[in-house]
Amino acid sequence: MKNFRLYAITGEEFHPERDLIDVMEQAILGGVDIIQLRDKTSSKMVVLEKAKRLKALTDQYHIPLIINDHIDVALAVDASGVHVGQDDLPLEEVRKIIGKDKIIGVSTHQLTEAKKAEANGADYIGVGPIFTTKSKVDVVDPVTTTYISEVVSEISIPFVAIGGIKLHNVQQVIEAGATRVCMISEIVGASDVKGVCQEFIRILERK
Numbered sequence: 001m002k003n004f005r006l007y008a009i010t011g012e013e014f015h016p017e018r019d020l021i022d023v024m025e026q027a028i029l030g031g032v033d034i035i036q037l038r039d040k041t042s043s044k045m046v047v048l049e050k051a052k053r054l055k056a057l058t059d060q061y062h063i064p065l066i067i068n069d070h071i072d073v074a075l076a077v078d079a080s081g082v083h084v085g086q087d088d089l090p091l092e093e094v095r096k097i098i099g100k101d102k103i104i105g106v107s108t109h110q111l112t113e114a115k116k117a118e119a120n121g122a123d124y125i126g127v128g129p130i131f132t133t134k135s136k137v138d139v140v141d142p143v144t145t146t147y148i149s150e151v152v153s154e155i156s157i158p159f160v161a162i163g164g165i166k167l168h169n170v171q172q173v174i175e176a177g178a179t180r181v182c183m184i185s186e187i188v189g190a191s192d193v194k195g196v197c198q199e200f201i202r203i204l205e206r207k
């Protein structure tokens with residue numbers, strides 16, 4: 001899979017006045033190089049429509065689109081891949097459905113989950129929540145940057161740090177060994193989405 005460093009997940013509750021595509025385009029213009037559609041509340045039809053619109057956008061900028069949970073929607077719009085949690089279908093089954101050329105990302109909250117995801121063929125893992133976050137309802141307690149250090153020494157596939165990451169604390173995440181970071185609220189809830197992304201890129205490049 002193509003390398004990435006700044007991963008934005010959609011979170012329309014953080015920008016009720018602004019259109020999804022406008023916000024995500026600003027994120028891309030600021031340096032986001034992979035996008036995930038995450039919508040836990042809408043109907044399948046609505047998710048499909050959003051996925052189609054985002055696919056047109058991400059194609060325009062030649063970056064991957066990942067669909068959270070909805071494997072069927074990912075296939076229908078020919079997205080680059082899917083992101084699944086610990087309670088979704090086992091990875092082997094997801095791979096059977098989606099095929100070997102698509103990206104599969106898996107959320108992990110402890111090293112045993114990370115090792116399992118790696119062994120079962122995940123293309124990347126999410127590592128979090130590093131800090132407290134209000135963006136995920138069923139979230140576990142923060143795993144802290146200690147989990148990043150463990151993943152750095154034990155896991156070979158790409159990982160992305162997630163959960164409560166902000167401009168003011170991203171340096172800690174980088175110092176623990178993360179080279180890829182993922183956000184919802186700090187990016188899509190910003191009044192200057194592009195500016196925040198440019199600042200993240202500046203910090204990622206400073207290291």
Ligand code: 3NM
Nearest residue numbers: 128129133135163164183184185
């Ligand atoms: N997954 P924010 S934390 C979607 O730990 C998600 O797997 C997490 O949102 C995990 O950047 C999280 O607003 C929420 O904290 C990230």
